[in-house]
Amino acid sequence: MNTTYTPMLREGSLTGKTVVITGGGSGLGKAMALTLLRLGARVAICSRNEEKLQKAVAELRAQSGNEEVMYAVCDVREQEQVDAALEKIRNEFGDFNALINNAAGNFVSPTERLSSRAFDVIIDIVLRGTKNLTLSAGKYWIANGIRPVSVVNIVTTYAWTGSGYVVPSAAAKAGVLAMTRSLAVEWAKYGIRFNAVAPGPFPTKGAWERLLPGDLARKFDPAARVPLRRTGRHEELADLVAYLISDYSGYVNGEVITIDGGEWLQGAGQFNGFEAVTPAQWDALQQMLKSRKK
Ligand code: HXC
Ligand code: NAP
Secondary structure, three states: OOOOOOOOOOOOOOOOOOOOEEEEOOOOHHHHHHHHHHHOEEEEEEEOHHHHHHHHHHHHHHHHHHOOOOEEEOOOOOOHHHHHHHHHHHHEEEEEEEEEEEOOOOOOOOOHOOOOOHHHHHHHHHHHHHHHHHHHHHHHHHOOOOOOOOEEEEEOHHHOOOOOOOHHHHHHHHHHHHHHHHOOOHHHHOEEEEEEEEEOOOOOOOHHHHHHOOHHHHHHHHHHOOOOOOOOOHHHHHHHHHHHHHHHHEEEEOOOOEOOOOOOHHHHOOHHHHHHHHHHHHHHHHHHHHHHHH
């Protein structure tokens, strides 16, 4: 993450927002935390590894100049731990009014090689974890009349295309997307908005180590699959999420916003592979077609 870039929104745009970010101690979650802090939000990050969270809090304070960042340890798979973490956050920061469900687990594997437990562990982190946070926070927001609230769920484009070799993750992210769209309608009456963001490839240690192990990163260069021929920059995602958290997006509800340089559509358009046809080949083809017409 470029720690010196200027966020898209004006300074102070997120004053009054208190945001909980699961998995906020590393990768994209940490990048979002930095941008939100720079814009004046208070941020609570949570995940399993306390040492990592402590280090992240110190770095985020130093990089943002905003002291209002705390952590709470929890495994999102465990409802009791989630409830306790949210209670700790309320005790320190008061009521929070935004949630980013970003924690995830993933690895690549032929599906027939997965144990039942391996499949479950991904579903539990991604889908059950998102449910645990959403239900716990949602009940509190509704019972206490806290509004407006913004929830952003981090999915990915294979939530709707599906993808081999990451089947538990695809199934879980599809469930998260369905939950996003369902609650966007059901809980709008309580002033709670739900949106999802679907990133394409954004280099992070967590994702690259698990999805492109060994020499797969060289053999399957993610940038080469993207029409814009590059991977995403963390600050590009963070700016988008900051907008969805802010009141500027107050009428955006139930949307999934893709930020992938055109990657998934590249695979979807049947003739997109014609990118490989050279200008000389096009000249020859057109001449052939024209002469046939004559
Ligand atoms: C097959 C595997 C495996 C692998 C673990 N397992 N890794 N099976 N291939 N590479 C199996 C284990 O053998 C075990 O099953 C079961 O999964 C649980 O493993 P544990 O190590 O006990 O689980 P745990 O300690 O809870 O760790 C969870 C984890 C780990 C998911 C396995 O990788 C993790 O903590 N990940 C968190 C961060 C993360 O994954 N970040 C990437 C997000 S990227 P058995 O039967 O042996 O007990 C992302 C990008 C999406 O989501 C889109 C990209 C475009
Ligand atoms: P990452 O750094 O590995 O982030 C995953 C985070 O989730 C970690 O901070 C981890 O912290 C936390 N986590 C995992 N299991 C948890 C659990 N059981 N309880 C609580 N926290 C848990 O990877 P990333 O690339 O930044 O991914 C962030 C999000 O972006 C994920 O939702 C991912 O699916 C999505 N995404 C990423 C990409 C990409 O290219 N990077 C593309 C599409 C979507 P602990 O280990 O401390 O628990």
